[in-house]
Amino acid sequence: DQQVKQNSPSLSVQEGRISILNCDYTNSMFDYFLWYKKYPAEGPTFLISISSIKDKNEDGRFTVFLNKSAKHLSLHIVPSQPGDSAVYFCAASGINDYKLSFGAGTTVTVRA
Amino acid sequence: GAGVSQSPRYKVAKRGQDVALRCDPISGHVSLFWYQQALGQGPEFLTYFQNEAQLDKSGLPSDRFFAERPEGSVSTLKIQRTQQEDSAVYLCASSQGQNYGYTFGSGTRLTVV
Numbered sequence: 774d775q776q777v778k779q780n781s782p783s784l785s786v787q788e789g790r791i792s793i794l795n796c797d798y799t800n801s802m803f804d805y806f807l808w809y810k811k812y813p814a815e816g817p818t819f820l821i822s823i824s825s826i827k828d829k830n831e832d833g834r835f836t837v838f839l840n841k842s843a844k845h846l847s848l849h850i851v852p853s854q855p856g857d858s859a860v861y862f863c864a865a866s867g868i869n870d871y872k873l874s875f876g877a878g879t880t881v882t883v884r885a
Numbered sequence: 886g887a888g889v890s891q892s893p894r895y896k897v898a899k900r901g902q903d904v905a906l907r908c909d910p911i912s913g914h915v916s917l918f919w920y921q922q923a924l925g926q927g928p929e930f931l932t933y934f935q936n937e938a939q940l941d942k943s944g945l946p947s948d949r950f951f952a953e954r955p956e957g958s959v960s961t962l963k964i965q966r967t968q969q970e971d972s973a974v975y976l977c978a979s980s981q982g983q984n985y986g987y988t989f990g991s992g993t994r995l996t997v998v
Contacts, residue, residue, distance in 0.1 A: 875927030
């Protein structure tokens with residue numbers, strides 16, 4: 774039962790342009806959302822998060838938007854850089870829950 | 886150490902063999918988690934420790950899977966009588982508390998042949 778879905782397995786974007794990654798969830802009890810970035814042969818590393826009381830959180834080139842009514846979040850990377858080429862995972866958890874539910878990931882390739 | 890360390894990085898096991906995967910969390914981190922990541926999928930929760938206590942093992946896929954953290958630091962995930970469907974990357978993560986951000990290790994890639 775996939776509670777977090779990333780429907781785009783891959784995304785190719787030109788260097789300097791915007792990357793938009795999407796994530797949908799089904800569990801209305803989720804209240805905390807995270808994005809992780811993963812390079813080959815490494816573990817996922819935390820990128821940015823947002824709690825359900827907000828609809829936007831920004832950290833440098835990375836912005837996460839949350840639309841609770843649509844159960845949808847997105848990650849914007851502006852401008853995209855070659856080092857951003859990686860797999861990005863969307864994850865979610867409930868109130869005071871330690872478990873994370875992950876999506877299947879989106880592979881981003883930034884073209885020079 | 887500075888990060889979460891997992892060993893071995895790669896393990897090839899013959900079907901039916903027992904394996905043990907080790908995780909060294911960040912020093913002082915109370916919480917430790919194991920996740921399983923199958924090819925092309927996101928990580929899936931296996932089990933959670935708070936210090937030496939295993940508070941949640943609901944994600945362990947069968948009774949062939951066993952995890953321990955006897956002294957509240959290093960943890961071992963053991964898989965008995967491995968099957969092909971056990972082939973995956975096993976990720977360990979630690980955090981200061983259950984509601985703090987995780988730090989993941991690089992994982993152990995298990996291939997059962």
